[in-house]
Amino acid sequence: MKTGIVSVGYEGRDLEAFVDLLSRHDVATLADVRLNAISRRAGFSKTKLSTSLAAAGMEYVHLKSLGNPRDNRDPFHRGRLEEGIAKFKEVLSQDDAKLAINSLVARACTEVVAIMCFESDHLRCHRDIIIDEVASRAGVSVMYL
Template identity: 25%
Template sequence: MRLYTIGFTKKSAEKFFGLLREAGVSTLVDVRLNNVSQLSGFAKRDDLKYFLSELCGTQYTHRTDLAPTQHLLDDYKKRGAGWATYEAQFLNLMQSRHIENTVPQELLDNAVLLCSEHSAQHCHRRLVAEYLAQQWGDVSIDHLA
């Protein structure tokens, strides 16, 4: 199984959709808690669905079960919890949600996990990909930059 991740910030629409086309992903799995923010520009849910279909022939799905809770996000972004704390709490959340059993493997085969962060290093999309790779085995991860 091949699984990609991508963030949309610090990317033009041309770069973003070009990366997706080059990778040949079949499905974009939106793992953001809020996918309709005005700050998302071309990556707002309805615009993104249209652009993915028209420019890349790619399907769109939104999976909030792969997103952090608002409380967890607020602790990290607004209340200054460190990355190590956030990572540990998010890993516990994925375990408690049993995402390895509830997310169909077929959905993520040749799919890309989308979040807003430019880099996967401090983004939950990397944690989701690594967690599922560990649980499922035989998963290669490619972070599109």
């Protein structure tokens, strides 16, 4: 892939293998769509992650406006996807989220962008909604890692 979107969760991964995986798939930018870019998993908080990505030649952007609110995580984890999707689409209707989506669309048309959150299963994560929106507007392919 020379342009497009990569969907990736870091659940169960270590930092070195994660960065290597992104490099092997020609990711230019990692878009962190967690509400808070912190993690108990070593290396996946904002500063360490962005430093590791920069050392591998990748850009890091934290798109807080595309983070899933804490009170909307349970529907995704418990299989109440319609409920979670409906609430997250309200988030996407806000002006700052629209700007972030536009930014991802522009990037995905010119480079490979990884959309990252914690959840390994993209179908149980809000990033799937983001990716659907970006891919439909940018007309690019999506790869799930």
